[in-house]
Amino acid sequence: MFTGIIQSIGTLYNINKENNTYKIKTNLNLDDCSIGSSINCDGVCLTVINIKKKYDEYIFDVNLGEETLKRSNLIYWTKNTKINLEKSLKLGSEIAGHFVYGHVDTVIKIENIKKIDNSWEFKFSLSSMHNKKNIKKMIVEKGSIAINGISLTVSNVFKTSFCVSVLPYTFENTNLSKIKEKNIVNIEFDPIARYIYNHYEK
Numbered sequence: 001m002f003t004g005i006i007q008s009i010g011t012l013y014n015i016n017k018e019n020n021t022y023k024i025k026t027n028l029n030l031d032d033c034s035i036g037s038s039i040n041c042d043g044v045c046l047t048v049i050n051i052k053k054k055y056d057e058y059i060f061d062v063n064l065g066e067e068t069l070k071r072s073n074l075i076y077w078t079k080n081t082k083i084n085l086e087k088s089l090k091l092g093s094e095i096a097g098h099f100v101y102g103h104v105d106t107v108i109k110i111e112n113i114k115k116i117d118n119s120w121e122f123k124f125s126l127s128s129m130h131n132k133k134n135i136k137k138m139i140v141e142k143g144s145i146a147i148n149g150i151s152l153t154v155s156n157v158f159k160t161s162f163c164v165s166v167l168p169y170t171f172e173n174t175n176l177s178k179i180k181e182k183n184i185v186n187i188e189f190d191p192i193a194r195y196i197y198n199h200y201e202k
Contacts, residue, residue, distance in 0.1 A: 001089045002040045004097035004144075004151025006174045010041070012081040013059060020064045021049070022077065028085055030058040038102070040086040042175070043149035043186035044072050045102025072104045073148075073184045082175040084149045097151025098144040104186045106135065111161055113181055120166040122147075122176070124185075127160045136162075138189040146188040150174050 008028035015022055024041065030051060033039065037048045039060070046062040053059075069075045077083075089095070112123040124147075126136055139145065141157050145164070152164040171177050179185065 002045070002086050002100040002102055002149070003089055003093075003095050004086070004100040004146050004149060006084045006086055006150055006170075008085045009173070009175055010083040010085045012077055012079055012083060015077070015079065020069075021061050022064060023059060023061050024083060024085075025057050025059045026085055027057060028087070030060065030087070033060070033087060038088045040084075040088070040100065040102045040149045042072075042074065042083050043100075043102065043104055043146055043188055044068060044074060045088075068104075071106070072186050073107050074186075076184065082178045084174050086149060098146075099191055100146045100149065100151060100188060101191060102149070103188060105138075105189050106187050107184045108187050110179065110181050110183050110185060116165075119168070120171050120176070121155070121163055122166060123161050123163045125161050135189075144190045146186075148175060148179075148185050149188075150176070 008026050010024040010026035010028070013023040013025045033048060033051060035048055035051065038045050039048060041062065048060045049063055050061040051058065064074055109125045110122060111125040114121045139154055139157055139162050141154055143154050145152055145154055147164065150170065152166070154162055155165045156163045166176055
């Protein structure tokens with residue numbers, strides 16, 4: 001489990017297509033991580049299968065299954081892709097965002113990025129999710145949503161889109177500063193919204 005508060009940005013260092021092993025390097029302190037630890041990578045909970053420290057950097061390997069590639073934007077990862085990283089939540093840690101499981105619900109396209117005076121407005125296209133027609137029911141104004149693993153608040157919901165407001169610290173310390181309009185991002189809905197939706201759909 002995670003909080004959606006990004007701790008660092010990693011860089012995709014190498015991809016081994018034969019066994020879908022991805023090598024990521026980061027300045028994030030991973031001294032408390034080992035083989036088997038969970039790390040949230042762009043909103044996807046992945047298991048460390050190898051880890052080592054080289055000078056001031058850590059390099060860890062993760063293995064991606066077919067289901068993960070099918071449901072997330074990780075299929076678009078290429079060498080040098082910038083990746084949001086968060087280590088798993090520990091008992092007694094501050095919960096500053098909201099509970100994030102690292103289980104991506106779907107992907108969505110960025111429709112528009114607009115710089116406002118003291119923030120950035122990101123607009124996401126609901127119409128880009130053709131196979132998720134009722135998904136809007138889980139997107140609520142002022143509700144929480146995880147985008148590429150980042151805990152954000154929905155600022156507005158429209159008929160075919162919704163917006164989040166991104167403050168300078170979040171923009172500068174996550175890969176939101178690297179992505180562009182029409183890019184695809186990972187979405188995880190608030191777990192409470194997901195379970196309520198599932199209950200009333202039955």
